[in-house]
Amino acid sequence: MEMQDIKLTIIDRDGVTHDVDAPTDMAMNLMEVIRSYELAPEGTIGICGGMAMCASCQCYVLSDHELPEMQDDEEAMLSEAFDVQENSRLGCQIQITPEMDGLKIELAPES
Amino acid sequence: MIKTDILIIGAGPTGLFTVFEAGLLKLKCHLIDALPQPGGQCSEIYPKKPIYDIPAYPEILAGDLTEKLLEQGKQFEPGFTLGERAETIEKQDDGTFIVTTNKGTKHHAPVVAIAGGLGSFEPRKPKIHNIHLYEDKGVEYMIKDPEIYRDKKVVIAGGGDSALDWSIFLTDVAKEVTLIHRRNEFRGALDSVEKVQELKNQGKINLITPAEVVGILGEDHVTGVVVEQVQQIKKEFEIECDHFVPLFGLSPKLGPIADWGLEIEKNAIKVNNALDYQTNIPGIFAIGDVNTYPGKLKLILCGFHEATLMCQAAYQIINPGKRYVLKYTTVSGIDGFDGSRKEAPKAVVKAIE
Numbered sequence: 001m002e003m004q005d006i007k008l009t010i011i012d013r014d015g016v017t018h019d020v021d022a023p024t025d026m027a028m029n030l031m032e033v034i035r036s037y038e039l040a041p042e043g044t045i046g047i048c049g050g051m052a053m054c055a056s057c058q059c060y061v062l063s064d065h066e067l068p069e070m071q072d073d074e075e076a077m078l079s080e081a082f083d084v085q086e087n088s089r090l091g092c093q094i095q096i097t098p099e100m101d102g103l104k105i106e107l108a109p110e111s
Numbered sequence: 112m113i114k115t116d117i118l119i120i121g122a123g124p125t126g127l128f129t130v131f132e133a134g135l136l137k138l139k140c141h142l143i144d145a146l147p148q149p150g151g152q153c154s155e156i157y158p159k160k161p162i163y164d165i166p167a168y169p170e171i172l173a174g175d176l177t178e179k180l181l182e183q184g185k186q187f188e189p190g191f192t193l194g195e196r197a198e199t200i201e202k203q204d205d206g207t208f209i210v211t212t213n214k215g216t217k218h219h220a221p222v223v224a225i226a227g228g229l230g231s232f233e234p235r236k237p238k239i240h241n242i243h244l245y246e247d248k249g250v251e252y253m254i255k256d257p258e259i260y261r262d263k264k265v266v267i268a269g270g271g272d273s274a275l276d277w278s279i280f281l282t283d284v285a286k287e288v289t290l291i292h293r294r295n296e297f298r299g300a301l302d303s304v305e306k307v308q309e310l311k312n313q314g315k316i317n318l319i320t321p322a323e324v325v326g327i328l329g330e331d332h333v334t335g336v337v338v339e340q341v342q343q344i345k346k347e348f349e350i351e352c353d354h355f356v357p358l359f360g361l362s363p364k365l366g367p368i369a370d371w372g373l374e375i376e377k378n379a380i381k382v383n384n385a386l387d388y389q390t391n392i393p394g395i396f397a398i399g400d401v402n403t404y405p406g407k408l409k410l411i412l413c414g415f416h417e418a419t420l421m422c423q424a425a426y427q428i429i430n431p432g433k434r435y436v437l438k439y440t441t442v443s444g445i446d447g448f449d450g451s452r453k454e455a456p457k458a459v460v461k462a463i464e
């Protein structure tokens with residue numbers, strides 16, 4: 001199989017920066033990539049399994065990548081979440097694609 | 112003091128199925144859960160969503176799965192301590208345990224099964240500066256007993272299913288229901304959203320959007336809330352009420368169990384998966400999402416399997432040396448603790464002429 005990994009930079013909740021490779025062909029989203037590298041303790045991220053229902057995967061987008069537009073449910077969840085900023089997104093709603101190579105994000109605090 | 116054979120911490124699917132498997136071995140169960148209702152993640156996070164990987168159910172709603180599990184275990188008369196969090200555990204000289212909740216309820220059992228999932232569901236509290244002063248004095252983060260709202264004025268905040276569903280329910284109980292949400296759009300099951308629309312049109316729900324509660328009023332009990340509404344211009348006003356119920360979801364926290372001397376890895380309890388899912392403390396088991404071992408999968412069907420094996424080990428602890436042989440439910444039927452009996456109909460023996 002052809003390798004199609006991209007590079008991501010993820011700042012965890014303790015402020016530590018991680019450079020990771022993420023596959024683009026495994027139907028993974030950003031929340032799942034973070035879990036697969038265990039960059040946030042189990043049980044503190046992905047609580048709703050990725051249904052835009054918990055905001056435990058909230059992150060701040062730091063690079064100026066063009067990301068897929070927010071759907072209604074993501075927008076609705078973010079409107080109820082805490083610590084929301086202009087650049088907040090739900091990691092579980094962002095599917096990893098080749099265009100995201102070099103994306104830099106920071107995890108929002110646990111709530 | 113509540114006495115039982117197996118004390119189960121967590122009334123999610125794993126804990127509920129334990130009741131059934133224990134019952135087959137004539138062991139009685141009591142469950143503690145921080146949530147006011149049984150079902151764990153299935154009832155708190157996704158009751159109206161389908162699950163596709165429960166064996167023999169091509170599709171079942173998580174809420175219906177909870178109902179079925181309760182029905183399956185009913186004849187074994189489980190006890191429940193709901194809306195309380197298990198806080199401390201003390202091992203007695205005879206090897207039994209006393210578990211005490213945050214409300215001081217004590218439970219005594221020879222075997223403790225922790226089926227705590229991702230942890231005890233704790234409310235996500237909105238950042239209102241003086242909210243902590245009013246907790247249990249008119250501010251409630253979960254609705255445990257709807258009756259306390261009878262003929263009262265209630266303000267609910269939130270935009271999800273629970274805010275919608277409780278607003279609907281309380282219109283028949285409370286004197287006045289106000290629903291406040293940061294946006295005009297709500298996020299929930301279609302029928303709930305439509306029902307709130309209907310009740311709003313009938314004047315039974317006072318809907319304030321897009322708005323936010325920013326302060327709470329009252330001497331030693333809630334008498335009102337301060338609301339900030341942003342339409343064209345920002346305005347602040349007060350609403351008189353007896354209760355303020357912010358429903359911003361619950362997030363699970365392992366909490367006090369982390370300090371019970373159990374071996375913890377990745378926010379989960381390490382168990383012996385080669386044998387019986389016992390923890391490093393004999394007599395304390397961990398089953399379902401809360402445990403970890405090489406190859407662990409956090410799935411409902413895995414919790415069912417773990418519960419079944421755990422009950423066998425519990426039987427040995429409670430009835431040391433006593434003989435036991437596995438019986439099929441089809442063959443032996445089920446004798447409930449309530450005197451009921453279920454059994455397969457006998458085959459007829461009859462000549463065909």
Ligand SMILES: Cc1cc2nc3c(=O)[nH]c(=O)nc-3n(C[C@H](O)[C@H](O)[C@H](O)COP(=O)(O)OP(=O)(O)OC[C@H]3O[C@@H](n4cnc5c(N)ncnc54)[C@H](O)[C@@H]3O)c2cc1C
Pocket residue numbers: 047048049050051120121122123124125126143144145146150151152153156157161162163164165195196197198226227228229230231232365366367368398399400401409410411412414
């Ligand atoms: C959106 C979503 C979809 C899912 N879909 C599937 C699926 O399709 N198939 C599948 O198999 N699984 C699915 N799961 C996972 C499944 O729900 C869990 O595996 C299952 O709920 C675990 O059951 P449990 O009984 O072990 O724990 P839980 O359901 O987490 O229940 C644990 C209970 O213990 C309570 N508790 C914990 N600590 C304490 C304490 N100290 N005191 C009092 N109470 C306490 C908690 O309040 C909670 O109610 C899904 C999960 C989510 C969130």
Ligand code: FES
Pocket residue numbers: 031045046047048049050051052053054055056057058077090091092093
């Ligand atoms: S994992 Fe729950 S909102 Fe993303």
